[in-house]
Amino acid sequence: MVEFEVIINKSGINSIEAPEEVDLENGENIVLNLVNNGTPLHLTVSAVNGRKFTPFLHENLFLENKVILKIPVMSDAPKGTFRIEIITGYGTVRYGIAINVTDRAIEIPEEIEEIPEPEDHTALYMKAGFTALIGAGWVLYIFGLYAPGVVPGIIPIILITAAAYIGWQYRP
Template identity: 35%
Template sequence: MEANEIYLNRKRINSLEVPRDPLQIGVGRPLTFRLINYGAPVHLSFSAMDAGQFTEFTHQNIFVRDEMIFDLPIREDAYPGTFSINVVTGYGTVRDTIEVQVIRPKVVKEVAERQRTQYPVYVAPETSTPPVVQIFAILGLFMYLFWWYVRVDLLNFTAFALIFAGILVQWYSHRQG
C-alpha cells in the first residue's frame, strides 16, 4: 500500500484499508489521498474534528466510483503537531483512523565561509542636466520676468520658446544616453 492510498471494497463489500503509519505533511502543502474503489460505487466520509489548528477542513462526504484524488489543505501558519482523520464507509458500519503529523521542514543555515551569491547592482544612469538646458531655463526665466515688467508680447513668446527648447534638449539628451 502506498503511503496516501485508501482502498475501498478490495477485500469485501464496504471494506476499508487506510495507511497504518502516521502520514507526515509539511505546513502549507495539501495532504493528498488517492481513493481507489475495487467494487460498486460507495460513499466515503472524511472528518477531522481535532484539526482546527492545522486546516479549515472538518468534514467531507465523497461519492467514489472508481478512483479519485482528495486533497486536504494544511495551513501555512500551522505549528507542528498531530491530528486524526476519521474515515467512514458502509453507512457508518466501517470506520478507521489515519494519524497525520504536521511538520515544519528544517531550514538549513548557510555556512559563513560559503560565498554568497552576487546579485548585479543596478546603477542609475547619470541624470545631470546639460549646461545648454540650464542656459535656456535661465534665459527663459529672465525673459518672462522682463515681460511681466514691460508687457511686450514678443518677450512672453520668446520666454515660452526658450523654456520649451530647454525641455526638448533635456528630453533628447536622455533618449540618446
C-alpha cells in the same frame, strides 16, 4: 502536494487500506485517491482535531469506483498532528491516518547577490536646469532688446541670477 491511495473493499466488505502516517509541510495539499474494489458504498472522510491545520471538516461520499479528494493544509498551520478518519459500513469500520505537519523549509541562498547602487543623476539634472535657465534668460534678454520694457528687462536678469546661484550651489 502529498498524494496517496486509500483502497476500500479490497480484503473484505468495508475494509480500508491506507498508510497509517503521512508527513507534509504546511501549505501543501493532501490528495486522497479513494479506490473501491467492491460494491458501491457510502463513506465519510473527516478531519479530527484539524481546525488549526485545515478548513476541511468532513465529506460524505458515495464511492462507486474512484474519487479524488483534495484536503488543503493552511500555510500558517503550526507544527503538529491531526487525523484524517475514514468511516465505512455506516460507522462500523473506522480507519485513522495521522497527518504530521511540519514548517515549510526555507531555502537560503549561499551567495547573496550584491545589489548595485543606484546612479546619482543629481548633477545631470542640475546641469540641465542650469542650462535651461541660462538659455531662457538669454532668449528673454535678446527679446527685450527688440521689445523694450520693464518686464522683458527684469526677467532675464532674475533667470540668469537664479542659474548662477544654482550652478554655484551644485558645482562638482
